[in-house]
Amino acid sequence: MICIPKMKAKEAEPTYILRGQDGPLEYISASRLNCWMGCRRKFYFRYVLKLPTCTSPALHVGKSVHNALQDWNHGRWAAKPLAREELQKRFYAHWDSELKDNPVTWKTEQDEIDQCQHSWKVQETYLDSNSIPQEEALEGVEVRIEAELDDLPPLLGIVDLVREGGRIVDFKTAAKTPNEETAAFTHSTQLSLYALLYREATGKEESGMELHHLIKTKQPKVLVQKLKPVTDRKITELNDTLHRYVDSVIDEDWTPSPNFMCGSCEFFEQCKQWKGAVA
Numbered sequence: 001m002i003c004i005p006k007m008k009a010k011e012a013e014p015t016y017i018l019r020g021q022d023g024p025l026e027y028i029s030a031s032r033l034n035c036w037m038g039c040r041r042k043f044y045f046r047y048v049l050k051l052p053t054c055t056s057p058a059l060h061v062g063k064s065v066h067n068a069l070q071d072w073n074h075g076r077w078a079a080k081p082l083a084r085e086e087l088q089k090r091f092y093a094h095w096d097s098e099l100k101d102n103p104v105t106w107k108t109e110q111d112e113i114d115q116c117q118h119s120w121k122v123q124e125t126y127l128d129s130n131s132i133p134q135e136e137a138l139e140g141v142e143v144r145i146e147a148e149l150d151d152l153p154p155l156l157g158i159v160d161l162v163r164e165g166g167r168i169v170d171f172k173t174a175a176k177t178p179n180e181e182t183a184a185f186t187h188s189t190q191l192s193l194y195a196l197l198y199r200e201a202t203g204k205e206e207s208g209m210e211l212h213h214l215i216k217t218k219q220p221k222v223l224v225q226k227l228k229p230v231t232d233r234k235i236t237e238l239n240d241t242l243h244r245y246v247d248s249v250i251d252e253d254w255t256p257s258p259n260f261m262c263g264s265c266e267f268f269e270q271c272k273q274w275k276g277a278v279a
């Protein structure tokens with residue numbers, strides 16, 4: 001058996017593979033960072049090995065609702081608001097086209113129909129809530145922002161919505177009403193990243209952050225959570241996390257983080273059979 005010292009192994013796997021096109025260090029996004037923070041081994045399966053995965057019904061619902069919200073807000077931003085019937089048509093079109101690209105295993109055919117109809121009800125509940133008054137001008141919809149910071153790969157974020165006056169909004173679909181303190185904490189890295197990107201792009205501080213929760217309970221609900229601008233301490237913490245992320249990926253640290261959610265992890269089987277990254 002040939003023993004390869006750790007440093008040799010790192011040299012043998014040049015970091016350009018990690019930094020190159022489609023590599024995990026080509027850019028840093030909130031979803032990459034969140035995945036890495038949740039479980040480094042999951043990050044390895046998803047972003048280094050790029051193992052194929054099945055789309056869960058919940059993810060499909062979230063994407064379909066998100067796509068229709070994007071159409072709705074884009075219409076508002078362009079001063080060409082969509083009629084409700086037109087949006088409903090688009091919602092069903094998004095539902096079908098997403099399924100073509102990313103098939104979902106439903107419990108039954110009826111399950112898909114029920115989930116589709118309920119998702120539209122969730123969408124309508126949000127529109128009826130008038131959470132962003134109709135007369136308000138939007139600064140941006142699905143705003144793609146990139147930033148270059150010293151010693152880091154490019155940062156990339158797609159901000160769901162920027163309200164008048166620079167309030168950053170992110171849409172979330174949830175199975176039940178979230179605890180606001182927990183939600184603010186859970187999403188703090190993503191919100192800090194968006195705040196940092198917004199500041200880099202505009203040269204000014206956001207006026208606040210908002211999480212718009214679309215809750216998929218039997219009787220759908222909406223919770224608009226208003227948060228203060230991201231603090232300097234949080235930006236410093238984010239900067240530190242970004243550097244740790246890069247160092248850990250270059251070091252190929254794929255430490256697992258077993259937790260009570262592992263049973264629903266899309267890589268559960270691969271993880272159980274893990275024999276190392278160079279197996």
Ligand code: SF4
Pocket residue numbers: 039040041042256257258259261262263265266267268271272
């Ligand atoms: S099963 Fe658990 S430990 Fe393994 S990759 Fe998934 S989240 Fe990580």
